[in-house]
Structure formats: structure tokens, C-alpha cells
Amino acid sequence: MSIRVENIEKKFGQFQALKNVSLDFPTGELVALLGPSGCGKTTLLRIIAGLENADSGRVFLDGEDASDTHVRERQVGFVFQHYALFKHMTVFDNVAFGLRARPRKERPVESEIRRKVHQLLELVQLDWAGDRFPSQLSGGQRQRIALARASRRATCFAAR
Amino acid sequence: MSSLAVGAASRSADAAALGLRSPKYFEARTATRDPKWVKWTLVTLGVSYFVLFLLLPLITVFYEALRKGWEVYANAIIEPDAWSAIKLTLIAAAIAVPLNVVFGLAAAWAIAKFEFRGKQFLITLIDLPFSVSPVVAGLIYVLVFGANGWFGSWLRDNDIKVIFAIPGIILATIFVTVPFVARELIPLMQAQGKEEEEAAIVLGASGWRVFTQVTLPNIKWGLIYGVILCNARAMGEFGAVSVVSGHIRGLTNTMPLHIEILYNEYQFAAAFAVASLLALLALVTLVIKKIVEWQQTKSIAASQKSAL
Ligand SMILES: Nc1ncnc2c1ncn2[C@@H]1O[C@H](COP(=O)(O)OP(=O)(O)O)[C@@H](O)[C@H]1O
Numbered sequence: 290m291s292i293r294v295e296n297i298e299k300k301f302g303q304f305q306a307l308k309n310v311s312l313d314f315p316t317g318e319l320v321a322l323l324g325p326s327g328c329g330k331t332t333l334l335r336i337i338a339g340l341e342n343a344d345s346g347r348v349f350l351d352g353e354d355a356s357d358t359h360v361r362e363r364q365v366g367f368v369f370q371h372y373a374l375f376k377h378m379t380v381f382d383n384v385a386f387g388l389r390a391r392p393r394k395e396r397p398v399e400s401e402i403r404r405k406v407h408q409l410l411e412l413v414q415l416d417w418a419g420d421r422f423p424s425q426l427s428g429g430q431r432q433r434i435a436l437a438r439a440s441r442r443a444t445c446f447a448a449r
Numbered sequence: 450m451s452s453l454a455v456g457a458a459s460r461s462a463d464a465a466a467l468g469l470r471s472p473k474y475f476e477a478r479t480a481t482r483d484p485k486w487v488k489w490t491l492v493t494l495g496v497s498y499f500v501l502f503l504l505l506p507l508i509t510v511f512y513e514a515l516r517k518g519w520e521v522y523a524n525a526i527i528e529p530d531a532w533s534a535i536k537l538t539l540i541a542a543a544i545a546v547p548l549n550v551v552f553g554l555a556a557a558w559a560i561a562k563f564e565f566r567g568k569q570f571l572i573t574l575i576d577l578p579f580s581v582s583p584v585v586a587g588l589i590y591v592l593v594f595g596a597n598g599w600f601g602s603w604l605r606d607n608d609i610k611v612i613f614a615i616p617g618i619i620l621a622t623i624f625v626t627v628p629f630v631a632r633e634l635i636p637l638m639q640a641q642g643k644e645e646e647e648a649a650i651v652l653g654a655s656g657w658r659v660f661t662q663v664t665l666p667n668i669k670w671g672l673i674y675g676v677i678l679c680n681a682r683a684m685g686e687f688g689a690v691s692v693v694s695g696h697i698r699g700l701t702n703t704m705p706l707h708i709e710i711l712y713n714e715y716q717f718a719a720a721f722a723v724a725s726l727l728a729l730l731a732l733v734t735l736v737i738k739k740i741v742e743w744q745q746t747k748s749i750a751a752s753q754k755s756a757l
Contacts, residue, residue, distance in 0.1 A: 340647050360650050367651045373644035377666040386662075387652035438652070 290351050290365075291316045292337060297346035299332055306332045310346070331370065338367045366439030372431050374423040374438070381419035384409055384438045409437040510728050513721035525711075525719035526726065533699045534707035535726070537618065541690075541703060542683040545622040549679050550672070553630025558664075561638035562646070572635070578627045586624045587692025590617055613695030618703060621689035626679045633675035637668055670745045674738065681734045685727060 292314040299307040306329045314320050322330045335341040337348055339360035347356045355363055375383050384406045388397055410416040413433035423431055515522055525531060556575060560568060578586065592598050594611035604611060611617045649659045687705040694701045696710065704727050711720035
């Protein structure tokens, strides 16, 4: 999935967080946003994901204007700064959440969900941790779970 | 990096195992040990205070209620007026508590997860029933819905009775219980932030799914706690309900009001019998509350223990 942002502006009250930001992320490329703390990296990623509204400017996902698409339909994966794993769910249920949340028609059957979740957990080398709760994992392991959970649509990453 | 983290974790595990923060450890160290007489004076003082002012009255209620035997006790409770008071109390609670849950959830959600103008005002407003005397609350309803009140003539024309009738009692009960659930949930939800909800939405979950599978499990214990306290107050409220009730026997008397009437008529055994029921409800509430707290600490401890 390619991402393009055009002329993004964002103000928090009087504070200008983003000013005229235009960027192009081609499909399949690994891009890192670097900058001092507070320069607006998270804000830009939140706008791309749809968690924040830009004051002006456009977001294109796969060439299509997604500026007015709801977060739910944008199909981006997002790893939160503090991972935001669901505390009360097992690692397995965390990773399965996105699959189970799909509309009934698109939802895979439970055995298919199991297969996919195990595959993702294997990918991050945490297949053994499926029955654990997030609080039982180290910080790095939690990050990998967050990654596995976000990648179930295998589209794009917007990690910190 | 990871080994460092493990080291820190096991150190705090040792601390937990030793009970570093428990009074036992505090006491075992000579450096922090108080003289024996200080400890025992304080313990005696504290215990006798609570026995005198809390336990003794409670025991008296049950003692007085049963002094003339079980038959008098049972008769006082199955007597029609008492029975109708019990029913009215349960009805008022059954309406006030669910409303309180819905309103409390909505208010706490709005305050914790959104930014809007008038937020501070709303938080202050929720506390109003705590700071205003229940009698005043009752009077407000009389002023608004009473025969000479703002809507008095309209209500009379439409043959609706609010004051000196069941609706007034329910309204007064709702008024005094407004803060319970909201007060319990606001700090909890503020502390939890909205990252988990955002994560769920990004993963494609519908609003309802986010609420039932992410938000609700996170606030479960706080919510139950608020409901318990709200229920206790709804059943025990006297002041506000007394003003709007009109004390019509068998019709608009709740349990606390019924007890007062019996007492004023020197029917002590009957008064204490009904009072013991109310006290029993309070005790049941306390036990449930204790269980909830215990479950809460257990689940926290479990997640911490297995985290090490
Ligand atoms: N919700 C918000 N309200 C007000 N200011 C915000 C908000 N979110 C971010 N900011 C401000 O916007 C700036 C950029 O923040 P952020 O994107 O998180 O920075 P980065 O991720 O680059 O460290 C910061 O100065 C921060 O204080």
C-alpha cells in the first residue's frame, strides 16, 4: 500500500504541530521518520491512520483520497507508542481481535483465525506466548505482539 | 538491556516477597519500631471507638428487633404497610440504579475521552447531590412539581401526581444517587486514557464492539463498586424522600420512612424489625463490596505475579 500526504496542516489550539507537510511513501518501502521529540511525528501518523483530523491537506492511501474515510475502513496497521495491548485479553485474543472484528460476511471461520494468528505469532517468534496476558511479557515482547496484531491485514505499518 | 530489565524486575519481586511495604516488615525493623505502649494505646483507642459508635448500635438494632421473639418480628415485616414500604423501596432502587449506571457511564465516558467546553462545570454539577442537603433536594422537587409549583397546575389538569406519590420518591432517589457511578468511573477512565479504544477502532471494531470488549472489561470492577454504593444509598435515603413522600401509609412510605413512623408511635419492636432488614441489606452490601475489592486485588496481584 502506498501512502501520500499533501499539504497537511494541524494546529492544537494556538500551537502549530504540522505545517504544510507533503510526503510520499511508495509501496513496499521501509521509511523512518526521524526528528526531535515533539516535532510532530506521532501527529502525522495519527492523521494518516485517521485518529486525528488534519485542519487541511489530503491523505491518499493506494492513490485514493482517504481523507474522509473512517479509521475503521482505512485498513492501516498502527503500533501505538505504548503498544495499547488489550490488558484483559490473552496474547492470542489480542492478535485475533482484528479478524474477529470484521463484518460477519468477511469474517474468517474460527479455525482459519487460529491458523492465521499462530502464523503471525510465529512470525514474531512468540508462538509459545499465546495463552499469556500482556502483563506477563517483557516490553520488547509486547512490542512484537503489537506488531503482530497490527499486521493482520498485512498492509502498512505506522510504528513509532 | 533485557538483562537489566530482568534484574530490576527480580529485585522488586524480592521486595514484594519480603512484604517490604507491609506493616509487618515496618514493624520488624528496629529503626522503624514504635514503643509497645504506643502501638497498643492506638489499637485500643481505634477499636473501642468503632465498637462504641458502629458495632454496638448495629447489635442493638438486631437485639431490639428480636427482643419480643420471632413472632413479633415476623408480624412486623409481613404486616401490609411494612410490606408495601419494602416493595416501594425496592422499586425506587430498581429504577434509580439502572438510570444511574447509564447516566454515570455516559458522563464518565464524555469526561474522560472527549474535550468539550463546560467539562469542569459538568464534573462540579455531578457532585451537587453530595454537597447539597437531601432536604433541599426534596424541596426543589416540591417547588417544581408540587401543587403550587411551576408545573403544578399543568400536572393537575393532566391528572398526574408527582409529589406525595411514587414518581416524586423515585425522582428524589435519583437525585441523591446521581454521583455514585460517575464518581467511581471518571478517575478510572481518565487514568486509562483512550489508547486501547483507538487501537480497537484502527483494527476495524465497531463502536459497540469497542465498548463491550475493550472499555467495559477495563472498568468492570469500578462499575460494580459504584452500583453497590448507589444501591445502598437508594434504599437508605431518608431526607429527600421524606419531603416529597407525604407519608401516606401503604402508598408512599419507603422503609426508612416507615421505620420513623413506627418509632414515633412507640412501636419499638416493629420499628427495629424493619430497621434490622435495612441494616441487613447494608451488611449484605458490605460483604459484596468486600468480595469485589478482594477480586480486584486478586486479579491485579495475579497479573503482577505472573509478570515477574
Ligand atoms: N492532543 C494534543 N493537544 C495539544 N497538543 C498536542 C496534542 N498532541 C500533540 N500535541 C503537541 O504537538 C506536538 C507534536 O507532538 P507529537 O506528534 O506527539 O511529537 P513526536 O511524535 O514527534 O514526538 C508536541 O509539541 C505536542 O505537545
